[in-house]
Amino acid sequence: MKRIVYLTFYFEPDLCAGSFRNSPLAKVLAEKVKEDCVVEVYTTMPNRYDTYHAEASAFEERGNLIIHRIPLPAHESGMMDQIKSFYTYFKEVIRLNKGQKADLIFASSSRLFTAFLGYVLSIKYKKPLYLDIRDIFVDTISDVIKSPIIKLFMLPVLKLIEYQTFSNAVHINLISGGFKTYFQQFKGVEFSEFTNGIDDEFLQVKPNPVSLRKEHNAVKTIVYAGNIGEGQGLHKIIPQAAVMLGEGYQFIIIGDGGAKGKLLSELQKRHVTNVEIRKPIQRNLLIEEYQKADYLFLHLNDLDAFKKVLPSKIFELATFDSPMIAGVSGYAKEFIEKEITCSFVFSPCDVEAMVRGVKEFNEGKEIDRKEFFSKYNRDHINHAMAESIIQYL
Structure with missing residues:
Protein backbone atom coordinates (compact mmCIF):
# COMPACT_ATOMS: atom_id res chain seq x y z
CA MET A 1 0.00 0.00 0.00
CA LYS A 2 1.24 3.48 -0.88
CA ARG A 3 1.68 6.18 1.75
CA ILE A 4 1.36 9.98 1.53
CA VAL A 5 2.98 11.91 4.38
CA TYR A 6 0.82 15.02 4.88
CA LEU A 7 2.38 17.85 6.92
CA THR A 8 0.33 20.71 8.32
CA PHE A 9 1.03 22.50 11.58
CA TYR A 10 -2.69 23.19 12.07
CA PHE A 11 -5.60 20.77 11.64
CA GLU A 12 -9.13 20.37 13.00
CA PRO A 13 -10.40 21.14 15.59
CA ASP A 14 -8.00 24.13 15.67
CA LEU A 15 -9.44 27.51 14.64
CA CYS A 16 -7.26 29.09 11.95
CA ALA A 17 -6.76 29.35 8.20
CA GLY A 18 -4.27 26.47 8.08
CA SER A 19 -6.73 24.15 9.78
CA PHE A 20 -9.68 25.25 7.65
CA ARG A 21 -7.64 24.67 4.49
CA ASN A 22 -6.01 21.35 5.32
CA SER A 23 -8.71 19.46 7.22
CA PRO A 24 -11.09 19.17 4.24
CA LEU A 25 -8.27 18.80 1.70
CA ALA A 26 -6.80 15.80 3.57
CA LYS A 27 -10.24 14.15 3.63
CA VAL A 28 -10.78 14.66 -0.10
CA LEU A 29 -7.27 13.36 -0.84
CA ALA A 30 -7.92 10.22 1.24
CA GLU A 31 -11.22 9.64 -0.59
CA LYS A 32 -9.56 9.91 -3.99
CA VAL A 33 -6.72 7.46 -3.31
CA LYS A 34 -9.14 5.09 -1.47
CA GLU A 35 -7.87 1.68 -0.37
CA ASP A 36 -4.74 1.90 -2.57
CA CYS A 37 -3.03 4.44 -0.33
CA VAL A 38 -2.96 5.77 3.21
CA VAL A 39 -2.86 9.53 3.89
CA GLU A 40 -0.97 10.08 7.13
CA VAL A 41 -1.37 13.57 8.59
CA TYR A 42 1.24 14.91 11.02
CA THR A 43 -0.07 17.96 12.83
CA THR A 44 -0.25 19.46 16.34
CA MET A 45 -2.75 19.42 19.18
CA PRO A 46 -5.00 22.54 19.02
CA ASN A 47 -2.73 25.43 19.96
CA ARG A 48 -3.54 28.45 17.75
CA TYR A 49 -4.93 30.54 20.61
CA ASP A 50 -4.02 30.45 24.27
CA THR A 51 -7.64 31.36 25.11
CA TYR A 52 -9.24 28.60 23.01
CA HIS A 53 -9.05 24.94 24.04
CA ALA A 54 -10.56 22.02 22.15
CA GLU A 55 -10.43 18.31 22.87
CA ALA A 56 -8.62 16.21 20.28
CA SER A 57 -7.06 12.75 20.16
CA ALA A 58 -3.31 12.35 19.74
CA PHE A 59 -4.02 9.55 17.24
CA GLU A 60 -7.01 9.02 14.96
CA GLU A 61 -7.65 6.44 12.26
CA ARG A 62 -10.49 7.21 9.85
CA GLY A 63 -10.21 4.48 7.25
CA ASN A 64 -7.19 5.36 5.13
CA LEU A 65 -6.85 8.80 6.77
CA ILE A 66 -4.54 8.65 9.81
CA ILE A 67 -3.95 11.70 12.01
CA HIS A 68 -1.07 12.18 14.44
CA ARG A 69 -1.44 15.23 16.72
CA ILE A 70 1.75 16.29 18.47
CA PRO A 71 1.46 18.10 21.83
CA LEU A 72 3.39 21.35 22.06
CA PRO A 73 4.80 23.28 25.03
CA ALA A 74 2.55 26.08 26.33
CA HIS A 75 3.09 29.30 24.38
CA GLU A 76 1.71 32.80 23.90
CA SER A 77 2.51 33.35 20.20
CA GLY A 78 5.81 35.19 20.76
CA MET A 79 8.69 34.51 18.39
CA MET A 80 10.70 32.38 20.81
CA ASP A 81 7.55 30.43 21.73
CA GLN A 82 6.90 29.76 18.04
CA ILE A 83 10.48 28.59 17.48
CA LYS A 84 10.18 26.14 20.39
CA SER A 85 6.83 24.89 19.08
CA PHE A 86 8.12 24.29 15.57
CA TYR A 87 11.23 22.57 16.89
CA THR A 88 9.05 20.21 18.95
CA TYR A 89 6.84 19.49 15.93
CA PHE A 90 9.84 19.03 13.61
CA LYS A 91 11.67 16.66 15.96
CA GLU A 92 8.58 14.57 16.73
CA VAL A 93 7.59 14.15 13.07
CA ILE A 94 11.09 12.90 12.28
CA ARG A 95 10.86 10.46 15.21
CA LEU A 96 7.42 9.15 14.19
CA ASN A 97 8.64 8.52 10.65
CA LYS A 98 11.71 6.57 11.71
CA GLY A 99 11.76 3.19 9.92
CA GLN A 100 8.74 4.11 7.78
CA LYS A 101 8.39 4.26 4.01
CA ALA A 102 6.62 6.91 1.94
CA ASP A 103 5.71 7.50 -1.70
CA LEU A 104 4.93 11.23 -1.64
CA ILE A 105 5.50 14.11 0.78
CA PHE A 106 2.92 16.89 0.91
CA ALA A 107 3.51 19.98 3.08
CA SER A 108 1.18 22.95 3.53
CA SER A 109 3.25 25.79 4.92
CA SER A 110 2.78 29.41 5.87
CA ARG A 111 5.97 29.51 7.88
CA LEU A 112 8.94 28.12 6.00
CA PHE A 113 9.83 25.33 8.41
CA THR A 114 6.89 23.04 7.70
CA ALA A 115 7.97 23.15 4.05
CA PHE A 116 11.58 22.52 5.11
CA LEU A 117 10.45 19.52 7.15
CA GLY A 118 8.81 18.22 3.98
CA TYR A 119 12.10 18.70 2.13
CA VAL A 120 14.01 16.76 4.83
CA LEU A 121 11.56 13.84 4.59
CA SER A 122 11.60 13.88 0.78
CA ILE A 123 15.40 13.59 0.85
CA LYS A 124 15.18 10.79 3.43
CA TYR A 125 12.67 8.82 1.36
CA LYS A 126 13.99 9.94 -2.06
CA LYS A 127 10.39 10.71 -3.03
CA PRO A 128 8.61 13.71 -4.61
CA LEU A 129 7.82 16.81 -2.55
CA TYR A 130 4.60 18.76 -3.23
CA LEU A 131 4.39 22.12 -1.43
CA ASP A 132 1.34 24.26 -0.71
CA ILE A 133 2.67 27.74 0.08
CA ARG A 134 0.37 30.01 2.08
CA ASP A 135 2.86 32.80 2.82
CA ILE A 136 6.35 33.94 1.79
CA PHE A 137 8.06 33.62 5.15
CA VAL A 138 11.41 35.23 4.23
CA ASP A 139 9.58 38.23 2.77
CA THR A 140 7.37 38.60 5.83
CA ILE A 141 10.12 38.14 8.44
CA SER A 142 12.24 40.74 6.64
CA ASP A 143 9.46 43.28 7.16
CA VAL A 144 8.52 42.26 10.70
CA ILE A 145 12.01 42.14 12.23
CA LYS A 146 13.37 45.65 12.69
CA SER A 147 16.80 44.87 14.17
CA PRO A 148 19.49 45.14 11.41
CA ILE A 149 21.82 42.86 13.41
CA ILE A 150 19.25 40.05 13.65
CA LYS A 151 18.46 40.48 9.95
CA LEU A 152 22.16 40.32 9.07
CA PHE A 153 22.52 36.87 10.62
CA MET A 154 19.02 35.45 10.16
CA LEU A 155 18.06 36.32 6.58
CA PRO A 156 20.96 34.60 4.76
CA VAL A 157 20.24 31.38 6.68
CA LEU A 158 16.52 31.58 5.94
CA LYS A 159 17.14 32.31 2.25
CA LEU A 160 19.43 29.29 1.99
CA ILE A 161 16.79 27.06 3.63
CA GLU A 162 14.13 28.53 1.35
CA TYR A 163 16.22 27.97 -1.80
CA GLN A 164 17.02 24.36 -0.89
CA THR A 165 13.41 23.62 -0.01
CA PHE A 166 11.65 25.23 -2.97
CA SER A 167 14.22 24.16 -5.57
CA ASN A 168 13.81 20.51 -4.63
CA ALA A 169 10.01 20.43 -4.85
CA VAL A 170 8.40 18.84 -7.90
CA HIS A 171 5.32 21.03 -7.55
CA ILE A 172 4.51 24.22 -5.65
CA ASN A 173 0.96 25.46 -5.22
CA LEU A 174 0.74 29.21 -4.62
CA ILE A 175 -2.28 30.19 -2.57
CA SER A 176 -2.09 33.76 -3.92
CA GLY A 177 -1.50 34.93 -7.48
CA GLY A 178 0.53 37.73 -5.90
CA PHE A 179 3.31 35.22 -5.14
CA LYS A 180 4.06 34.43 -8.80
CA THR A 181 6.79 37.00 -9.42
CA TYR A 182 8.68 35.95 -6.25
CA PHE A 183 8.69 32.29 -7.27
CA GLN A 184 10.03 32.88 -10.78
CA GLN A 185 13.53 32.37 -9.35
CA PHE A 186 12.86 28.66 -8.74
CA LYS A 187 13.38 26.83 -12.01
CA GLY A 188 12.27 23.34 -13.01
CA VAL A 189 9.29 23.34 -10.63
CA GLU A 190 5.66 22.98 -11.69
CA PHE A 191 3.30 25.62 -10.26
CA SER A 192 -0.44 25.88 -9.65
CA GLU A 193 -2.75 28.44 -8.04
CA PHE A 194 -5.39 26.67 -5.95
CA THR A 195 -6.55 29.50 -3.70
CA ASN A 196 -8.44 29.33 -0.45
CA GLY A 197 -12.17 28.97 -0.86
CA ILE A 198 -15.55 29.11 0.84
CA ASP A 199 -16.31 26.28 3.24
Whole structure:
Protein backbone atom coordinates (compact mmCIF):
# COMPACT_ATOMS: atom_id res chain seq x y z
CA MET A 1 0.00 0.00 0.00
CA LYS A 2 1.24 3.48 -0.88
CA ARG A 3 1.68 6.18 1.75
CA ILE A 4 1.36 9.98 1.53
CA VAL A 5 2.98 11.91 4.38
CA TYR A 6 0.82 15.02 4.88
CA LEU A 7 2.38 17.85 6.92
CA THR A 8 0.33 20.71 8.32
CA PHE A 9 1.03 22.50 11.58
CA TYR A 10 -2.69 23.19 12.07
CA PHE A 11 -5.60 20.77 11.64
CA GLU A 12 -9.13 20.37 13.00
CA PRO A 13 -10.40 21.14 15.59
CA ASP A 14 -8.00 24.13 15.67
CA LEU A 15 -9.44 27.51 14.64
CA CYS A 16 -7.26 29.09 11.95
CA ALA A 17 -6.76 29.35 8.20
CA GLY A 18 -4.27 26.47 8.08
CA SER A 19 -6.73 24.15 9.78
CA PHE A 20 -9.68 25.25 7.65
CA ARG A 21 -7.64 24.67 4.49
CA ASN A 22 -6.01 21.35 5.32
CA SER A 23 -8.71 19.46 7.22
CA PRO A 24 -11.09 19.17 4.24
CA LEU A 25 -8.27 18.80 1.70
CA ALA A 26 -6.80 15.80 3.57
CA LYS A 27 -10.24 14.15 3.63
CA VAL A 28 -10.78 14.66 -0.10
CA LEU A 29 -7.27 13.36 -0.84
CA ALA A 30 -7.92 10.22 1.24
CA GLU A 31 -11.22 9.64 -0.59
CA LYS A 32 -9.56 9.91 -3.99
CA VAL A 33 -6.72 7.46 -3.31
CA LYS A 34 -9.14 5.09 -1.47
CA GLU A 35 -7.87 1.68 -0.37
CA ASP A 36 -4.74 1.90 -2.57
CA CYS A 37 -3.03 4.44 -0.33
CA VAL A 38 -2.96 5.77 3.21
CA VAL A 39 -2.86 9.53 3.89
CA GLU A 40 -0.97 10.08 7.13
CA VAL A 41 -1.37 13.57 8.59
CA TYR A 42 1.24 14.91 11.02
CA THR A 43 -0.07 17.96 12.83
CA THR A 44 -0.25 19.46 16.34
CA MET A 45 -2.75 19.42 19.18
CA PRO A 46 -5.00 22.54 19.02
CA ASN A 47 -2.73 25.43 19.96
CA ARG A 48 -3.54 28.45 17.75
CA TYR A 49 -4.93 30.54 20.61
CA ASP A 50 -4.02 30.45 24.27
CA THR A 51 -7.64 31.36 25.11
CA TYR A 52 -9.24 28.60 23.01
CA HIS A 53 -9.05 24.94 24.04
CA ALA A 54 -10.56 22.02 22.15
CA GLU A 55 -10.43 18.31 22.87
CA ALA A 56 -8.62 16.21 20.28
CA SER A 57 -7.06 12.75 20.16
CA ALA A 58 -3.31 12.35 19.74
CA PHE A 59 -4.02 9.55 17.24
CA GLU A 60 -7.01 9.02 14.96
CA GLU A 61 -7.65 6.44 12.26
CA ARG A 62 -10.49 7.21 9.85
CA GLY A 63 -10.21 4.48 7.25
CA ASN A 64 -7.19 5.36 5.13
CA LEU A 65 -6.85 8.80 6.77
CA ILE A 66 -4.54 8.65 9.81
CA ILE A 67 -3.95 11.70 12.01
CA HIS A 68 -1.07 12.18 14.44
CA ARG A 69 -1.44 15.23 16.72
CA ILE A 70 1.75 16.29 18.47
CA PRO A 71 1.46 18.10 21.83
CA LEU A 72 3.39 21.35 22.06
CA PRO A 73 4.80 23.28 25.03
CA ALA A 74 2.55 26.08 26.33
CA HIS A 75 3.09 29.30 24.38
CA GLU A 76 1.71 32.80 23.90
CA SER A 77 2.51 33.35 20.20
CA GLY A 78 5.81 35.19 20.76
CA MET A 79 8.69 34.51 18.39
CA MET A 80 10.70 32.38 20.81
CA ASP A 81 7.55 30.43 21.73
CA GLN A 82 6.90 29.76 18.04
CA ILE A 83 10.48 28.59 17.48
CA LYS A 84 10.18 26.14 20.39
CA SER A 85 6.83 24.89 19.08
CA PHE A 86 8.12 24.29 15.57
CA TYR A 87 11.23 22.57 16.89
CA THR A 88 9.05 20.21 18.95
CA TYR A 89 6.84 19.49 15.93
CA PHE A 90 9.84 19.03 13.61
CA LYS A 91 11.67 16.66 15.96
CA GLU A 92 8.58 14.57 16.73
CA VAL A 93 7.59 14.15 13.07
CA ILE A 94 11.09 12.90 12.28
CA ARG A 95 10.86 10.46 15.21
CA LEU A 96 7.42 9.15 14.19
CA ASN A 97 8.64 8.52 10.65
CA LYS A 98 11.71 6.57 11.71
CA GLY A 99 11.76 3.19 9.92
CA GLN A 100 8.74 4.11 7.78
CA LYS A 101 8.39 4.26 4.01
CA ALA A 102 6.62 6.91 1.94
CA ASP A 103 5.71 7.50 -1.70
CA LEU A 104 4.93 11.23 -1.64
CA ILE A 105 5.50 14.11 0.78
CA PHE A 106 2.92 16.89 0.91
CA ALA A 107 3.51 19.98 3.08
CA SER A 108 1.18 22.95 3.53
CA SER A 109 3.25 25.79 4.92
CA SER A 110 2.78 29.41 5.87
CA ARG A 111 5.97 29.51 7.88
CA LEU A 112 8.94 28.12 6.00
CA PHE A 113 9.83 25.33 8.41
CA THR A 114 6.89 23.04 7.70
CA ALA A 115 7.97 23.15 4.05
CA PHE A 116 11.58 22.52 5.11
CA LEU A 117 10.45 19.52 7.15
CA GLY A 118 8.81 18.22 3.98
CA TYR A 119 12.10 18.70 2.13
CA VAL A 120 14.01 16.76 4.83
CA LEU A 121 11.56 13.84 4.59
CA SER A 122 11.60 13.88 0.78
CA ILE A 123 15.40 13.59 0.85
CA LYS A 124 15.18 10.79 3.43
CA TYR A 125 12.67 8.82 1.36
CA LYS A 126 13.99 9.94 -2.06
CA LYS A 127 10.39 10.71 -3.03
CA PRO A 128 8.61 13.71 -4.61
CA LEU A 129 7.82 16.81 -2.55
CA TYR A 130 4.60 18.76 -3.23
CA LEU A 131 4.39 22.12 -1.43
CA ASP A 132 1.34 24.26 -0.71
CA ILE A 133 2.67 27.74 0.08
CA ARG A 134 0.37 30.01 2.08
CA ASP A 135 2.86 32.80 2.82
CA ILE A 136 6.35 33.94 1.79
CA PHE A 137 8.06 33.62 5.15
CA VAL A 138 11.41 35.23 4.23
CA ASP A 139 9.58 38.23 2.77
CA THR A 140 7.37 38.60 5.83
CA ILE A 141 10.12 38.14 8.44
CA SER A 142 12.24 40.74 6.64
CA ASP A 143 9.46 43.28 7.16
CA VAL A 144 8.52 42.26 10.70
CA ILE A 145 12.01 42.14 12.23
CA LYS A 146 13.37 45.65 12.69
CA SER A 147 16.80 44.87 14.17
CA PRO A 148 19.49 45.14 11.41
CA ILE A 149 21.82 42.86 13.41
CA ILE A 150 19.25 40.05 13.65
CA LYS A 151 18.46 40.48 9.95
CA LEU A 152 22.16 40.32 9.07
CA PHE A 153 22.52 36.87 10.62
CA MET A 154 19.02 35.45 10.16
CA LEU A 155 18.06 36.32 6.58
CA PRO A 156 20.96 34.60 4.76
CA VAL A 157 20.24 31.38 6.68
CA LEU A 158 16.52 31.58 5.94
CA LYS A 159 17.14 32.31 2.25
CA LEU A 160 19.43 29.29 1.99
CA ILE A 161 16.79 27.06 3.63
CA GLU A 162 14.13 28.53 1.35
CA TYR A 163 16.22 27.97 -1.80
CA GLN A 164 17.02 24.36 -0.89
CA THR A 165 13.41 23.62 -0.01
CA PHE A 166 11.65 25.23 -2.97
CA SER A 167 14.22 24.16 -5.57
CA ASN A 168 13.81 20.51 -4.63
CA ALA A 169 10.01 20.43 -4.85
CA VAL A 170 8.40 18.84 -7.90
CA HIS A 171 5.32 21.03 -7.55
CA ILE A 172 4.51 24.22 -5.65
CA ASN A 173 0.96 25.46 -5.22
CA LEU A 174 0.74 29.21 -4.62
CA ILE A 175 -2.28 30.19 -2.57
CA SER A 176 -2.09 33.76 -3.92
CA GLY A 177 -1.50 34.93 -7.48
CA GLY A 178 0.53 37.73 -5.90
CA PHE A 179 3.31 35.22 -5.14
CA LYS A 180 4.06 34.43 -8.80
CA THR A 181 6.79 37.00 -9.42
CA TYR A 182 8.68 35.95 -6.25
CA PHE A 183 8.69 32.29 -7.27
CA GLN A 184 10.03 32.88 -10.78
CA GLN A 185 13.53 32.37 -9.35
CA PHE A 186 12.86 28.66 -8.74
CA LYS A 187 13.38 26.83 -12.01
CA GLY A 188 12.27 23.34 -13.01
CA VAL A 189 9.29 23.34 -10.63
CA GLU A 190 5.66 22.98 -11.69
CA PHE A 191 3.30 25.62 -10.26
CA SER A 192 -0.44 25.88 -9.65
CA GLU A 193 -2.75 28.44 -8.04
CA PHE A 194 -5.39 26.67 -5.95
CA THR A 195 -6.55 29.50 -3.70
CA ASN A 196 -8.44 29.33 -0.45
CA GLY A 197 -12.17 28.97 -0.86
CA ILE A 198 -15.55 29.11 0.84
CA ASP A 199 -16.31 26.28 3.24
CA ASP A 200 -19.62 24.41 3.28
CA GLU A 201 -20.52 25.88 6.68
CA PHE A 202 -20.64 29.33 5.10
CA LEU A 203 -22.18 28.31 1.78
CA GLN A 204 -25.13 26.82 3.68
CA VAL A 205 -25.84 30.02 5.60
CA LYS A 206 -29.17 31.55 4.65
CA PRO A 207 -29.58 35.35 4.56
CA ASN A 208 -30.66 36.66 7.93
CA PRO A 209 -33.24 39.47 7.75
CA VAL A 210 -31.76 40.99 10.92
CA SER A 211 -28.53 41.73 9.05
CA LEU A 212 -30.08 43.45 6.02
CA ARG A 213 -28.82 47.06 6.27
CA LYS A 214 -30.08 47.84 9.76
CA GLU A 215 -30.74 51.52 9.07
CA HIS A 216 -33.15 51.72 12.00
CA ASN A 217 -30.47 50.75 14.54
CA ALA A 218 -28.89 53.58 16.48
CA VAL A 219 -25.54 51.77 16.81
CA LYS A 220 -23.83 50.15 13.79
CA THR A 221 -21.66 47.09 14.50
CA ILE A 222 -18.30 46.44 12.81
CA VAL A 223 -17.15 42.84 13.39
CA TYR A 224 -13.60 41.51 13.09
CA ALA A 225 -12.81 37.85 13.81
CA GLY A 226 -9.40 36.21 13.65
CA ASN A 227 -5.83 36.64 14.72
CA ILE A 228 -4.76 39.75 16.64
CA GLY A 229 -1.10 39.81 15.59
CA GLU A 230 1.48 42.17 14.13
CA GLY A 231 0.40 41.01 10.70
CA GLN A 232 -3.13 42.34 11.23
CA GLY A 233 -2.00 45.61 12.84
CA LEU A 234 -5.37 46.14 14.55
CA HIS A 235 -3.72 48.38 17.16
CA LYS A 236 -2.88 50.82 14.35
CA ILE A 237 -6.44 51.21 13.07
CA ILE A 238 -9.25 50.17 15.42
CA PRO A 239 -8.64 52.42 18.47
CA GLN A 240 -8.16 55.46 16.25
CA ALA A 241 -11.17 54.66 14.03
CA ALA A 242 -13.36 53.95 17.06
CA VAL A 243 -12.66 57.43 18.44
CA MET A 244 -13.36 59.12 15.09
CA LEU A 245 -16.56 57.14 14.41
CA GLY A 246 -17.87 57.76 17.91
CA GLU A 247 -20.60 56.09 19.92
CA GLY A 248 -22.81 55.51 16.88
CA TYR A 249 -20.52 52.61 15.96
CA GLN A 250 -19.46 49.55 17.96
CA PHE A 251 -16.42 47.40 17.11
CA ILE A 252 -16.65 43.73 18.10
CA ILE A 253 -13.26 41.96 17.97
CA ILE A 254 -13.35 38.16 18.27
CA GLY A 255 -9.95 36.52 18.57
CA ASP A 256 -6.56 36.46 20.23
CA GLY A 257 -2.90 36.77 19.33
CA GLY A 258 0.52 38.19 20.05
CA ALA A 259 -0.41 41.85 19.50
CA LYS A 260 -3.54 41.81 21.68
CA GLY A 261 -1.62 43.63 24.42
CA LYS A 262 -0.77 46.47 22.02
CA LEU A 263 -4.43 46.75 21.02
CA LEU A 264 -5.58 46.88 24.64
CA SER A 265 -2.91 49.48 25.45
CA GLU A 266 -3.99 51.74 22.58
CA LEU A 267 -7.65 51.41 23.57
CA GLN A 268 -6.83 52.30 27.17
CA LYS A 269 -4.65 55.24 26.15
CA ARG A 270 -7.53 56.75 24.16
CA HIS A 271 -10.22 55.84 26.73
CA VAL A 272 -12.15 53.99 24.00
CA THR A 273 -15.55 52.65 25.11
CA ASN A 274 -17.01 51.43 21.80
CA VAL A 275 -14.69 48.45 21.24
CA GLU A 276 -15.44 45.02 22.70
CA ILE A 277 -12.86 42.22 22.60
CA ARG A 278 -14.08 38.62 22.92
CA LYS A 279 -12.33 35.26 23.05
CA PRO A 280 -12.18 33.01 19.95
CA ILE A 281 -15.36 31.02 19.35
CA GLN A 282 -16.39 28.01 17.26
CA ARG A 283 -17.58 28.53 13.72
CA ASN A 284 -21.29 27.98 14.34
CA LEU A 285 -21.26 30.79 16.92
CA LEU A 286 -19.08 32.97 14.71
CA ILE A 287 -21.59 32.66 11.88
CA GLU A 288 -24.27 34.09 14.18
CA GLU A 289 -22.05 37.09 14.95
CA TYR A 290 -21.35 37.68 11.26
CA GLN A 291 -25.07 37.55 10.48
CA LYS A 292 -25.81 40.27 13.04
CA ALA A 293 -23.05 42.62 11.81
CA ASP A 294 -23.62 45.83 9.88
CA TYR A 295 -20.07 45.68 8.52
CA LEU A 296 -17.46 42.91 8.35
CA PHE A 297 -13.88 44.08 8.80
CA LEU A 298 -10.53 42.84 7.49
CA HIS A 299 -7.11 44.48 7.92
CA LEU A 300 -3.46 43.77 7.20
CA ASN A 301 -0.54 45.79 8.54
CA ASP A 302 1.22 48.22 6.23
CA LEU A 303 4.10 45.94 5.20
CA ASP A 304 5.46 45.30 1.69
CA ALA A 305 5.24 41.50 2.13
CA PHE A 306 1.46 41.71 2.57
CA LYS A 307 1.02 43.23 -0.89
CA LYS A 308 1.44 39.70 -2.28
CA VAL A 309 -0.91 37.76 0.02
CA LEU A 310 -4.57 36.78 -0.36
CA PRO A 311 -6.06 36.35 3.14
CA SER A 312 -8.38 33.37 3.59
CA LYS A 313 -10.66 35.60 5.66
CA ILE A 314 -11.78 37.30 2.43
CA PHE A 315 -13.60 34.13 1.32
CA GLU A 316 -15.27 33.75 4.70
CA LEU A 317 -16.58 37.32 4.94
CA ALA A 318 -17.79 37.43 1.34
CA THR A 319 -20.49 34.83 2.05
CA PHE A 320 -22.50 37.15 4.31
CA ASP A 321 -24.96 39.88 3.39
CA SER A 322 -23.07 42.68 5.12
CA PRO A 323 -20.60 45.00 3.34
CA MET A 324 -16.91 44.09 3.60
CA ILE A 325 -14.57 46.85 4.81
CA ALA A 326 -10.97 45.86 4.01
CA GLY A 327 -7.72 47.64 4.80
CA VAL A 328 -5.45 45.83 2.33
CA SER A 329 -3.19 46.66 -0.60
CA GLY A 330 -1.54 44.96 -3.57
CA TYR A 331 -2.98 41.66 -4.82
CA ALA A 332 -5.65 41.41 -2.09
CA LYS A 333 -6.96 44.87 -3.03
CA GLU A 334 -7.11 43.92 -6.71
CA PHE A 335 -8.86 40.64 -5.90
CA ILE A 336 -11.55 42.20 -3.69
CA GLU A 337 -12.29 45.04 -6.09
CA LYS A 338 -12.56 42.62 -9.01
CA GLU A 339 -14.35 39.68 -7.40
CA ILE A 340 -16.44 40.91 -4.45
CA THR A 341 -19.38 43.24 -4.88
CA CYS A 342 -20.46 45.60 -2.10
CA SER A 343 -17.01 45.97 -0.59
CA PHE A 344 -14.89 48.97 0.30
CA VAL A 345 -11.07 48.85 0.23
CA PHE A 346 -8.80 51.40 1.87
CA SER A 347 -5.03 51.56 2.33
CA PRO A 348 -3.73 49.72 5.43
CA CYS A 349 -3.59 51.87 8.57
CA ASP A 350 -5.31 54.82 6.83
CA VAL A 351 -7.76 55.68 9.60
CA GLU A 352 -9.36 58.67 7.88
CA ALA A 353 -10.03 56.70 4.68
CA MET A 354 -11.60 53.88 6.66
CA VAL A 355 -13.87 56.19 8.66
CA ARG A 356 -14.90 58.09 5.54
CA GLY A 357 -15.65 54.83 3.74
CA VAL A 358 -17.78 53.47 6.57
CA LYS A 359 -19.83 56.66 6.85
CA GLU A 360 -20.36 57.04 3.10
CA PHE A 361 -21.06 53.39 2.30
CA ASN A 362 -24.37 52.76 0.56
CA GLU A 363 -26.01 50.44 3.10
CA GLY A 364 -29.21 50.02 1.12
CA LYS A 365 -27.49 48.30 -1.80
CA GLU A 366 -28.51 44.68 -2.40
CA ILE A 367 -25.68 42.13 -2.18
CA ASP A 368 -25.58 39.33 -4.76
CA ARG A 369 -22.40 37.22 -4.74
CA LYS A 370 -23.72 33.97 -6.25
CA GLU A 371 -21.07 34.03 -8.97
CA PHE A 372 -18.33 34.35 -6.34
CA PHE A 373 -19.80 31.43 -4.33
CA SER A 374 -19.74 29.18 -7.39
CA LYS A 375 -16.23 30.16 -8.48
CA TYR A 376 -14.59 29.77 -5.06
CA ASN A 377 -16.40 26.79 -3.55
CA ARG A 378 -13.75 25.15 -1.31
CA ASP A 379 -14.94 21.64 -2.14
CA HIS A 380 -14.46 22.19 -5.88
CA ILE A 381 -10.98 23.64 -5.29
CA ASN A 382 -10.02 20.73 -3.00
CA HIS A 383 -11.06 18.10 -5.55
CA ALA A 384 -9.00 19.78 -8.28
CA MET A 385 -6.00 20.17 -5.97
CA ALA A 386 -6.21 16.55 -4.79
CA GLU A 387 -6.07 15.42 -8.42
CA SER A 388 -3.00 17.59 -8.86
CA ILE A 389 -1.34 15.94 -5.84
CA ILE A 390 -2.02 12.28 -6.66
CA GLN A 391 -0.45 12.56 -10.13
CA TYR A 392 2.93 12.38 -8.34
CA LEU A 393 2.20 9.05 -6.60
